[in-house]
Amino acid sequence: MAEKANVMDKIVALAKRRGFIYPGSEIYGGLANTYDYGPVGTELLRNIKNLWWKYFVQGRSDIVGLDSGIISHHKIWEASGHVAGFADAMIDCRHCKARMRADHLLENYIEAMDKNALNELISAYGVKNRDFSKALKTGKVEGLSLESLENIRANLSNLSHNPLVCPNCGEDDWTKIKKFNLLFPVQLGIVEGEQGMGYLRGETAQGIFINFRNVVDSTRVRLPFGIGQLGKMFRNEITAGNSVFRTIEFEAGEIEYFFDPEATEWKPLFEEWKNAIWDFVTKQLGIQQSNLRWREHEDEERSFYSKRTEDMEYKFPFGFKELWGLAYRTDYDLTQHKEASKKDLTITDPQTQKKILPHVIEPAVGINRLLLMVLADAYVEEENRTVLKISPKIAPYKVAVFPLLANKPELVKKAQDVFKLLSPEFMTAFDDRGNIGKRYLSQDEIGTPWCVTVDFDTLNDESVTIRDRDTTQQERVKITDLVGYFTQKLQS
Ligand code: GAP
Secondary structure, eight states: OOOHHHHHHHHHHHHTTTTTTEEETTGTTOOOOOOEEEEHHHHHHHHHHHHHHHIITTOOOTTEEHHHHOHHHHHHHHHTHHHHEEEEEEEEBTTOOEEEEHHHHHHHEEEEEEHHHHHHHHHHHTTTTHHHHHHHHHHHOOTTTTHHHHHHHHHHHSSSOOOOTTTTOOOOOOOOOOOEOOEEEEHHHHHOGGGGGGEEOSSSSSHHHHHHHHHHSOOOOOSSEEEEEEEEEOOOOOOOOOOGSSSSSSEEEEEEEETTTTTTOHHHHHHHHHHHHIIIIISSSSSGGGEEEEEOOOOOSTTTTTTTEEEEEEETTEEEEEEEEEEETTTTEEEEEEEEHHOOOEEEEEOOOOOOOOEEEEEEEEEEHHHHHHHHHHEEEOOOOEOOOOOTOOSSSSSSEEEOOTTOOHHHHHHHHHHHHHHHOOOEEEESSSOHHHHHHHHHHHTTHHHHHOOHHHHHEEEEEEETTTTTTTTEGGGGGGHHHHHHHHHH
């Protein structure tokens, strides 16, 4: 575990050092669970989003895009159930005032327990306390009531050997476990009092449901079809750590895929979506298959309105964690909004000619979490270098151009010409600082797939040396062939 944690620390350090991710509000001491993206992080984020949009929206005739507002009417979130139920169980340490998610506290403790002690406890509690023994067996406490969580916490704190204490200060002085709503309220200026209360959206999905009628009336869509949206969402998360894995502001890519359950069987459709997501992550983002898996939610974990939910999980340095959720949400959301708004949200299915409220399958992913996965998956330490083997499709820079020597104006001029040739076609870096070895190292650490060096021979033969990031092999290519060379590489 120490070794794995170490890898995460190294990735976080590289991300800061090379301009991928900076801690939020850093010069004022930082703000928990917020981050900013530096020059190369911004490019990477944008490339991932563009690829998602191209693959899931522009590349499909059955999906259209949407860009709904971030600040939204409080009635949306009352109807969707978020105001009443979008909450985490939270606990405070009275001694050091650390606040944490109670489910994470208990699950992390159980995960780290000695396996013999764990088995002894399971046999001792077995039938006497079902929730407790199930939590011990599965390592999961999701879906349990506050009372059950409190009971599990008390049992673990009462253990004579290695009792549950605050991971921050080591004391056993807990508040009661309470619900903590994740929505961020905003007070709008135009209207006084409660009526002027809105929320920053807690998911982009609701923007899709409330615009369902608009999209149906203003486009030529017909069932089955999807509406996709990329954008920021906000959750008052209290768990810190693991970089951008869990933040209070993040971007998501969500699709609501509407269908008539009488005309389209949901199980094959669900499988199609699993395949599309797998294909995107492995072939488009270039992630290693061995680091991915699907995990189905158990009944307690799944939202009450969902018939099936599966998470694609990625093996982060801190363990397998949710990357992408796929949920069959039935007609829950449209029903809620239809009832709360009193608007007709039905649509005629062209196959059955019946007016129905469609069901949805929802693939939802955090773009920032995809970025963290890309960094973790690409991070490789070799004997003399650290390299990010990011898929060229999404690498921040595709090419870097160097003059062999910075103090030779004729080489610098020629390298600038090569930069001017390449930069309209590909995101291209130019570097004439330090020696060539250092320049390679810095491009390796930001994942630039190819470096082009202009040397003295270039002045005679109009050729340059291309060095491949992954193999470090070099080859000579004519300047006039460069655009074709990289275009072909990026397509393969
Ligand atoms: N509309 C469904 C929905 O919002 P979710 O599982 O809560 O589902 C979707 O979120 C995805 O967003 C997750 O699979 C994860 O990738 C990402 N995500 C969720 N909470 C996050 C957070 N606090 N920070 C970063 N990414 C988050």
